[in-house]
Amino acid sequence: MNNQIYPCITGVAAWLPPDRLTNELLASMVDTSHEWIASRTGIEERRILKDKDLGTSYMASHAVMNLLEKKGMEADEVEVIICATITPDMMFPNTANLICDRIGARKALAFDMLSACAGFLYALETGCNYIRSGRYKKVIVVGADKMSSITDYEDRNSCILFGDAAAAVLLEPSPDEDGIIDTILRCDPVGKDLIYLKAGGSARPASLETVQNKEHFFYQDGKRVFKYAVQGMAAVSQEMMQKHHLTNEDIDYLIPHQANLRIIEATAQMTNIPLEKVTINIQKYGNTTAATIPLCIWEWENDFRKGQNILLAAFGAGFVWGATYLRWAYNPD
Ligand code: UT7
Numbered sequence: 001m002n003n004q005i006y007p008c009i010t011g012v013a014a015w016l017p018p019d020r021l022t023n024e025l026l027a028s029m030v031d032t033s034h035e036w037i038a039s040r041t042g043i044e045e046r047r048i049l050k051d052k053d054l055g056t057s058y059m060a061s062h063a064v065m066n067l068l069e070k071k072g073m074e075a076d077e078v079e080v081i082i083c084a085t086i087t088p089d090m091m092f093p094n095t096a097n098l099i100c101d102r103i104g105a106r107k108a109l110a111f112d113m114l115s116a117c118a119g120f121l122y123a124l125e126t127g128c129n130y131i132r133s134g135r136y137k138k139v140i141v142v143g144a145d146k147m148s149s150i151t152d153y154e155d156r157n158s159c160i161l162f163g164d165a166a167a168a169v170l171l172e173p174s175p176d177e178d179g180i181i182d183t184i185l186r187c188d189p190v191g192k193d194l195i196y197l198k199a200g201g202s203a204r205p206a207s208l209e210t211v212q213n214k215e216h217f218f219y220q221d222g223k224r225v226f227k228y229a230v231q232g233m234a235a236v237s238q239e240m241m242q243k244h245h246l247t248n249e250d251i252d253y254l255i256p257h258q259a260n261l262r263i264i265e266a267t268a269q270m271t272n273i274p275l276e277k278v279t280i281n282i283q284k285y286g287n288t289t290a291a292t293i294p295l296c297i298w299e300w301e302n303d304f305r306k307g308q309n310i311l312l313a314a315f316g317a318g319f320v321w322g323a324t325y326l327r328w329a330y331n332p333d
Pocket of ligand 1: 025032033036037039041117156157160219221222223224225226229259260263286287316317
């Protein structure tokens with residue numbers, strides 16, 4: 001008899017700020033155009049949390065509260081909260097702790113994971129291991145980023161890319177063998193000089209100089225990151241498919257990180273998965289970093305059917321990247 005505990009996603013919810021930053025509006029701020037942005041990235045608009053006094057924990061706690069409401073759960077039933085983010089409200093206390101405060105959860109262990117655009121997959125695998133251990137039965141993994149807080153709106157190379165959002169999933173032990181089957185996570189520091197936020201950490205604390213040099217903003221060598229992202233996402237997806245003897249026909253959905261429509265299309269092409277099976281919402285939200293994958297799960301939840309094969313793939317700063325293979329655990333209500 002197989003005594004293994006399979007973790008599965010049993011619910012998903014999101015929260016998006018109401019304010020929209022369209023390509024047209026960006027074209028009035030920097031030297032760019034809707035045509036350039038749409039054709040080079042696929043993005044048409046993104047959501048921005050405008051209130052300067054509100055951080056990632058605000059969005060994440062709304063996503064988690066929506067999830068609890070949907071599942072008819074009290075905050076104190078949550079045993080673990082893991083927040084994937086690179087834009088914590090502050091260095092410490094951790095954002096997950098601030099989420100607990102906002103939602104009134106007093107019995108959870110809570111911590112953050114900082115793995116950029118692959119953050120949700122890293123946090124999901126960690127959350128799954130709490131369930132697999134047999135000691136925890138209700139784990140929330142939330143991906144949330146207020147990317148507007150680290151974006152230089154005078155730099156046309158980067159300000160067009162990002163949006164703010166939060167989305168959360170509930171993990172529970174599966175009653176059968178549907179659920180999260182496997183995850184492959186990778187790291188290669190070859191990317192450390194290609195995509196980073198230079199200052200504000202212990203190696204380069206904030207100073208007048210770091211502020212004047214705009215070192216508290218996101219930086220990337222977009223062209224080089226693009227090539228690594230395509231190769232990394234496609235290779236890890238193919239590895240996962242081979243490992244589980246899955247052909248492209250066996251995959252019902254590919255849920256890729258949403259950084260650039262061209263990266264998504266290239267990943268789909270290299271894995272031979274037709275675009276009809278690929279979740280794409282980058283046109284509405286841009287790159288929301290740790291939130292992109294749970295945001296897709298949330299938007300496609302009603303299309304998924306129990307037992308369907310779903311592949312998640314992400315690539316981000318570090319580089320860190322990975323893929324998760326899951327069999328969806330429930331039908332729509
Ligand atoms: O999520 C984490 C991982 N990150 C990624 O996966 C992002 C990967 N990279 C990308 O998505 C793309 O590289 C970008 C969307 C960031 C840039 O697209 P690109 O096709 O690589 O453009 P580029 O940086 O090579 O720039 C091409 C041209 C340049 O002009 P010249 O030198 O050819 O005259 C840029 O100055 O486009 C210019 N350009 C723009 N023009 C209008 C760059 N940004 C803009 C802009 N509007 N916003």
